[in-house]
Amino acid sequence: xxxxxxxxxxxxxxxxxxxxxxxxxxxxxxxxxxxxxxxxxxxxxxxxxxxxxxxxxxxxxxxxxxxxxxxxxxxxxxxxxxxxxxxxxxxxxxxxxxxxxxxxxxxxxxxxxxxxxxxxxxxxxxxxxxxxxxxxxxxxxxxxxxxxxxxxxxxxxxxxxxxxxxxxxxxxxxxxxxxxxxxxxxxxxxxxxxxxxxxxxxxxxxxxxxxxxxxxxxxxxxxxxxxxxxxxxx
Amino acid sequence: xxxxxxxxxxxxxxxxxxxxxxxxxxxxxxxxxxxxxxxxxxxxxxxxxxxxxxxxxxxxxxxxxxxxxxxxxxxxxxxxxxxxxxxxxxxxxxxxxxxxxxxxxxxxxxxxxxxxxxxxxxxxxxxxxxxxxxxxxxxxxxxxxxxxxxxxxxxxxxxxxxxxxxxxxxxxxxxxxxxxxxxxxxxxxxxxxxxxxxxxxxxxxxxxxxxxxxxxxxxxxxxxxxxxxxxxxxxxxxxxxxxxxxxxxxxxxxxxxxxxxxxxxxxxxxxxxxxxxxxxxxxxxxxxxxxxxxxxxxxxxxxxxxxxxxxxxxxxxxxxxxxxxxxxxxxxxxxxxxxxxxxxxxxxxxxxxxxxxxxxxxxxxxxxxxxxxxxxxxxxxxxxxxxxxxxxxxxxxxxxxxxxxxxxxxxxxxxxxxxxxxxxxxxxxxxxxxxxxxxxxxxxxxxxx
Numbered sequence: 001x002x003x004x005x006x007x008x009x010x011x012x013x014x015x016x017x018x019x020x021x022x023x024x025x026x027x028x029x030x031x032x033x034x035x036x037x038x039x040x041x042x043x044x045x046x047x048x049x050x051x052x053x054x055x056x057x058x059x060x061x062x063x064x065x066x067x068x069x070x071x072x073x074x075x076x077x078x079x080x081x082x083x084x085x086x087x088x089x090x091x092x093x094x095x096x097x098x099x100x101x102x103x104x105x106x107x108x109x110x111x112x113x114x115x116x117x118x119x120x121x122x123x124x125x126x127x128x129x130x131x132x133x134x135x136x137x138x139x140x141x142x143x144x145x146x147x148x149x150x151x152x153x154x155x156x157x158x159x160x161x162x163x164x165x166x167x168x169x170x171x172x173x174x175x176x177x178x179x180x181x182x183x184x185x186x187x188x189x190x191x192x193x194x195x196x197x198x199x200x201x202x203x204x205x206x207x208x209x210x211x212x213x214x215x216x217x218x219x220x221x222x223x224x225x226x227x228x229x230x231x232x233x234x
Numbered sequence: 235x236x237x238x239x240x241x242x243x244x245x246x247x248x249x250x251x252x253x254x255x256x257x258x259x260x261x262x263x264x265x266x267x268x269x270x271x272x273x274x275x276x277x278x279x280x281x282x283x284x285x286x287x288x289x290x291x292x293x294x295x296x297x298x299x300x301x302x303x304x305x306x307x308x309x310x311x312x313x314x315x316x317x318x319x320x321x322x323x324x325x326x327x328x329x330x331x332x333x334x335x336x337x338x339x340x341x342x343x344x345x346x347x348x349x350x351x352x353x354x355x356x357x358x359x360x361x362x363x364x365x366x367x368x369x370x371x372x373x374x375x376x377x378x379x380x381x382x383x384x385x386x387x388x389x390x391x392x393x394x395x396x397x398x399x400x401x402x403x404x405x406x407x408x409x410x411x412x413x414x415x416x417x418x419x420x421x422x423x424x425x426x427x428x429x430x431x432x433x434x435x436x437x438x439x440x441x442x443x444x445x446x447x448x449x450x451x452x453x454x455x456x457x458x459x460x461x462x463x464x465x466x467x468x469x470x471x472x473x474x475x476x477x478x479x480x481x482x483x484x485x486x487x488x489x490x491x492x493x494x495x496x497x498x499x500x501x502x503x504x505x506x507x508x509x510x511x512x513x514x515x516x517x518x519x520x521x522x523x524x525x526x527x528x529x530x531x532x533x534x535x536x537x538x539x540x541x542x543x544x545x546x547x548x549x550x551x552x553x554x555x556x557x558x559x560x561x562x563x564x565x566x567x568x569x570x571x572x573x574x575x576x577x578x579x580x581x582x583x584x585x586x587x588x589x590x591x592x593x594x595x596x597x598x599x600x601x602x603x604x605x606x607x608x609x610x611x612x613x614x615x616x617x618x619x620x621x622x623x624x625x626x627x628x629x630x631x632x633x634x635x636x637x638x639x640x641x642x643x644x645x646x647x648x649x650x651x652x653x654x655x656x657x658x659x660x661x662x663x664x665x666x667x668x669x670x671x672x673x674x675x676x677x678x679x680x681x682x683x
Contacts, residue, residue: 004383004449007456015463022467025486029414029479037410037478047407054346057339060281065477066554067348067413069284071268073632074554101633103275124409130484132476134550136629179631 036128049120052113061104065129072104076133079122085166087121088114089217097170098181099212161225167216168226174233182213189233197227235584236678237308239315241670244585245325246301247578251661253294253332254571258654260287265650268636268643278340285339285351291566292349293332296395298574299431300328300367303388305581306438307371310385311378316370324366331359347412349420350402357403364396383452384441387459388434394427410478417473424566425469425536429462429497432532432573439525439580440505442681444512451508458500465493472544476553484546491544498537498569505529517680518583520596524576527604531568535611539564551626556618556639564611575660586667587674599659606653613646 002010033039053059061072068074078087090097091114094104109117160174171181178184192200199206201223204213218226235241263274263283272280308315315321335352338344344351352360371392375385402419406412437455441448471487505526516522539561543552552558579596583589590596617639625635 002453002457004453004456007453007460008383011456011460011463014460015467018464018467022470025468025482026414029474029483030411032480033408033410033414033478036480037408039408042407050407050409055344056342057281057285057344057346057351059346059348060284060351061279063554065409065413067473067477068554069281069348070554070556070559071264071280071284098633102636103272103279105275105279105281127410127478129476129478130481132550132553134626136627138627180634 038123038126041123041126043119043123045116045119046123047120048113049116049118049123052109052117053120056105056107064124065127066132072102074133075121075124076129077125079118079125082170083166084118084122085163086170087118089167089214091117093214096214101181161222161229163218163222164226164229185230186233189231192230194227194231197230198223201226235581235670235674236676237314238672238675239318239321240305240308240581241585242315242318242321242325243301243305243581244670245322246297246304247581247664249325249329250294250298250301250574250578251664253290253297254657255661257287257290257294258650258657260290261650262647265643265647269640269647282339285344286336288349289335289339289351295566295570295574297328298570298577299392299395299428299435300325302435302574302577302581303367303371303392305577305585306388306435307374307385310380310382310388310438311374312380313374313378316373316377320366320370324363324370327359327366328363331356331363347402347416350416354403357399361396361399364399368393368396382448383455384434384437384448387430387437387455391427391430391432391434394430395423398422398427413477414474414479417470421470421473422467424570425466425494426463428570429466429501430459432528432569433459433462433501435573435577436501436505436525436529439521439576440508442580442678443516443518443522443525444508445514445516446508446511450511454500454504454508458497458504461493461500462497465490465497469494469544472549475546475549488544488546492541494544495533495537495541498533502529502533517589518580518591520591520600521576521580523597523600524572524579527600528568528572528576531564531572531604533568535561535564535566535568539611551622552618555621555626556614557622558618560611560614560618563614564607567607578664582664582667583679585670585674587671587679588667589679590663590667593663595659595663599656599663601656602659603653603656606649606651606656609649610646610653613642613649617642617646 053064058064058075059068061069063070063072063074063076065076066074082090088111091107091109093106095106160169168185169178171179173180173184174186188197196207200213201216201218203215204211205215260283263278264280264287266272267275267280267283274283278286304315304321335344335356338353338356339351343353345353345357368389371389375381375389378385398419401415404415406415433455437451440446440451468486468490471483472491474483474487506529509522509526543549543557543561579591583591620639620642621635624630624638625632
């Protein structure tokens with residue numbers, strides 16, 4: 001059986017050997033980090049964004065590269081998923097975008113700060129993270145036995161305005177694609193005329209006080225485009 | 235208690251009890267927030283509750299380790315502590331820094347790096363504080379006539395814990411490196427040097443409680459901590475899979491993480507074997523319960539549940555989900571929380587001369603808190619597995635999935651209530667022991683060595 005001095009030698013030898021390997025691998029990791037993380041893209045804005053991220057302990061709710069608090073979504077690929085415009089609107093009043101859901105602190109970031117946060121998240125999303133996060137591998141279609149009901153709407157008639165696909169789809173679905181926070185908009189054109197839709201988009205609260213629909217920052221032409229598009233969904 | 239200066243440990247233990255209670259309060263705030271009852275959102279948003287909850291955990295465990303060291307080192311060194319005054323100064327400043335940090339969290343003042351949220355200026359104070367502590371312990375050992383393995387392993391563990399705090403204080407522009415070196419603190423603490431501290435404390439308790447020959451226990455102490463470092467150092471790799479580091483970490487992290495349970499298994503077998511070989515019965519059964527319980531629960535929580543999701547092919551789905559929270563709860567409870575409670579259970583009768591371990595309340599504390607913690611872990615496990623399937627495998631939206639698993643947090647809150655009942659019993663017992671008394675000097679209750 002092992003003697004005490006042999007046991008000590010096992011402890012000291014093992015510790016020394018594995019520490020040495022660990023230091024060696026760390027040096028090699030440091031050597032590769034710049035290219036794997038696109039360090040050349042770490043701009044002033046990205047650094048400022050990281051500072052804002054840390055100063056407000058965003059990781060106390062959110063998760064980034066899978067590290068965080070699991071209370072709010074992982075933001076590794078958020079820029080790819082939602083787009084910069086949506087995040088920009090969302091940060092102004094997070095609760096307005098997800099009414100009645102899990103709450104996020106309203107930080108009152110300036111336009112510039114929001115841009116920096118987005119720049120940071122955009123850079124993080126492009127880190128080579130060995131293929132993480134994985135794509136869902138049991139597509140919902142494959143476990144639904146009956147074919148999904150075909151939603152009939154003339155989506156094809158008009159392509160979605162850019163702002164619509166950046167903002168509205170986060171809550172509303174068209175042709176089965178989009179969020180389910182607000183109602184699906186497949187036949188909205190036959191329910192409301194364009195004048196009503198226009199007034200609704202200008203100020204939802206004025207038409208239906210207490211509604212969950214936020215007032216979105218849309219320019220006149222953008223709103224007009226969306227109204228035209230919605231009117232065509234019959 | 236053999237030495238007057240061991241009394242200082244009492245105040246560290248009392249601080250532990252206070253911080254643990256506070257940690258539980260913040261845990262409840264988070265639990266209720268998860269079932270949609272987040273009325274405190276405007277005052278204590280989730281990120282504040284979370285930072286407070288985890289930092290309190292770290293601080294109360296470290297306070298417990300310090301208390302344990304102040305209790306164990308004089309006895310192992312067979313002399314009084316180098317400076318009692320320094321120990322009190324250190325405790326008071328430690329508490330002050332902790333209180334400032336926690337208040338700061340409520341005013342959005344922090345560093346925002348998971349587990350290392352304490353703001354930078356306070357980091358420096360922590361370093362000074364820990365150096366003071368180590369100086370006191372080192373001088374006590376240095377001037378002692380007696381050297382023991384237990385004493386040295388414990389000291390080496392505490393020293394490494396202090397040194398490994400430093401990489402967490404370097405600033406990196408690159409998020410990947412930031413994360414890389416943050417794990418040098420967090421992982422190498424809990425899956426490395428803290429286990430050394432754990433081994434040292436466990437060895438001390440086993441020597442006292444089982445009466446098995448010191449040489450035998452200390453030989454196995456070397457084997458156990460050897461296994462810890464053998465697997466734990468490169469096991470850090472399991473945090474490096476998906477943060478932008480080279481692919482070889484998948485293999486290195488995977489293999490060595492798979493070996494990590496061995497250290498905990500070794501710890502459990504070691505403790506149980508020493509118990510089996512015991513010469514005669516120590517009257518303080520409660521301390522023995524916590525000691526053996528810690529060895530076994532750390533194997534289940536840290537070893538087995540860690541093993542369950544560190545293999546890369548599994549981890550790519552479970553990474554960043556409630557599965558991690560599940561493992562975290564039982565791991566910290568089994569390995570470190572129970573161990574600190576074991577030291578406290580062992581030391582209190584010796585410090586105060588009161589043999590409260592004869593009553594029922596000690597057993598109630600043990601069983602209620604353990605069953606409660608297992609229940610919480612179970613609730614998190616079910617929620618976590620559901621989350622992995624719905625969110626990761628099926629690609630459902632994060633918030634939709636959270637709604638689906640909300641129910642499990644009702645279960646978690648119920649289990650947490652049972653846990654709290656257990657801890658309340660423990661704390662009431664602690665208070666009933668009263669203050670350390672000079673009458674208890676010179677003798678330990680029922681020691682076998």
